[in-house]
Amino acid sequence: MEQKKRRFAVLTGGGDCPGLNAVIRAVVKTFLQNDCEVYGVLNGFNGLINDNLKLMDYAAVSGILPRGGTILGTTNRDNPFHFAVEENGELVYKDMREKVIENLRKYDIEALVVIGGDGSLNIGAELARECDIKVVGVPKTIDNDLPCTERTFGFDTAMAMATEALDRLHTTAESHHRVMVLEVMGRYAGWIALHSGIAGGADIILLPELPYDIDRVCEAVERRAKKGSNFSILAVAEGAINTEEARMKRKDWMAKRAEAGLGTTATNRIAQAVQKKTGMETRVCIPGHMQRGGSPSAYDRVLATQFGSYAAQLVEVERYGVTVAMVNRRVTENRLADIAGKTRNVPENCELLSVARRMGVCLG
Numbered sequence: 035m036e037q038k039k040r041r042f043a044v045l046t047g048g049g050d051c052p053g054l055n056a057v058i059r060a061v062v063k064t065f066l067q068n069d070c071e072v073y074g075v076l077n078g079f080n081g082l083i084n085d086n087l088k089l090m091d092y093a094a095v096s097g098i099l100p101r102g103g104t105i106l107g108t109t110n111r112d113n114p115f116h117f118a119v120e121e122n123g124e125l126v127y128k129d130m131r132e133k134v135i136e137n138l139r140k141y142d143i144e145a146l147v148v149i150g151g152d153g154s155l156n157i158g159a160e161l162a163r164e165c166d167i168k169v170v171g172v173p174k175t176i177d178n179d180l181p182c183t184e185r186t187f188g189f190d191t192a193m194a195m196a197t198e199a200l201d202r203l204h205t206t207a208e209s210h211h212r213v214m215v216l217e218v219m220g221r222y223a224g225w226i227a228l229h230s231g232i233a234g235g236a237d238i239i240l241l242p243e244l245p246y247d248i249d250r251v252c253e254a255v256e257r258r259a260k261k262g263s264n265f266s267i268l269a270v271a272e273g274a275i276n277t278e279e280a281r282m283k284r285k286d287w288m289a290k291r292a293e294a295g296l297g298t299t300a301t302n303r304i305a306q307a308v309q310k311k312t313g314m315e316t317r318v319c320i321p322g323h324m325q326r327g328g329s330p331s332a333y334d335r336v337l338a339t340q341f342g343s344y345a346a347q348l349v350e351v352e353r354y355g356v357t358v359a360m361v362n363r364r365v366t367e368n369r370l371a372d373i374a375g376k377t378r379n380v381p382e383n384c385e386l387l388s389v390a391r392r393m394g395v396c397l398g
């Protein structure tokens with residue numbers, strides 16, 4: 035009698051990120067190589083609630099390595115423990131954990147690979163804790179701000195994109211003797227701003243971790259102009275805040291920003307203040323989701339492939355409740371509970387911060 039194959043599933047949750055397809059491919063190929071079956075869950079946890087799964091074969095993952103996005107689809111809304119359902123024209127939130135358990139049973143799925151950021155890994159940890167579902171996580175975010183791993187895939191690609199933007203801004207800034215303010219992604223952590231700022235030779239780098247003083251920023255621009263560099267480049271993380279905001283509650287400074295009408299990030303306000311105080315023409319550039327789209331870099335493809343195949347291996351040996359990680363440049367694992375819902379900020383002793391300071395880069 036033919037032995038029943040072991041069955042697993044893989045899903046992508048939260049915001050997309052270059053390299054997701056490379057992880058999916060590595061997970062699927064590793065399982066198939068070991069004679070297991072693997073289902074792709076469509077649209078993150080939504081697919082587990084609404085029974086939207088598809089059996090993956092080699093053809094399903096053929097040619098996806100260089101593709102951006104995720105062939106499985108994703109969403110950053112659908113939490114099985116707090117799932118929005120329309121009832122009598124109104125949105126109500128329901129606990130759908132039983133649906134998730136039912137669907138996993140229906141397909142006879144032994145364990146789940148969750149590829150996601152803090153939110154999705156948190157849900158994965160909760161499914162493991164509350165519903166005894168076997169989960170292995172793969173950390174994903176262009177922001178590179180998940181704890182217990184030195185790198186997340188997608189970061190290298192986003193950083194390269196932001197660096198290219200800085201390179202392009204340099205030539206136009208120099209020609210017009212302007213100040214260019216580039217806003218890069220990073221709500222809570224400034225890894226993209228710091229790395230692309232260094233790679234792209236930004237004169238001023240502003241991170242959420244180091245609240246800036248607008249006078250110091252303007253002084254830096256003026257200092258450069260006095261030395262004959264009649265242009266300046268700022269790399270600003272979208273989560274950058276000033277010293278006054280740092281003393282306030284988040285909701286209060288957000289309300290203040292909304293009132294001022296210059297957008298939810300500090301970028302436009304910084305540009306306006308620099309132009310006013312230095313008299314130099316200033317322009318803003320926000321590449322936004324372009325940083326998240328497109329083909330992953332070679333580095334991200336390798337990292338994503340390492341993470342994916344390692345995750346599948348962990349599942350097969352039943353090492354559950356963990357996430358894959360890169361520690362001391364080696365792929366390893368951490369407890370899911372240790373990373374879920376936490377952020378890894380740029381630490382004060384970060385070597386790149388010292389490099390920037392030594393070179394006279396203004397950090398606000």
Ligand code: F6P
Pocket residue numbers: 049110151175176177219220221272326
């Ligand atoms: O966490 C990744 C990220 O790209 C952040 O850098 C950014 O603030 C956020 O997602 C944007 O999310 P959304 O696509 O939901 O607007």
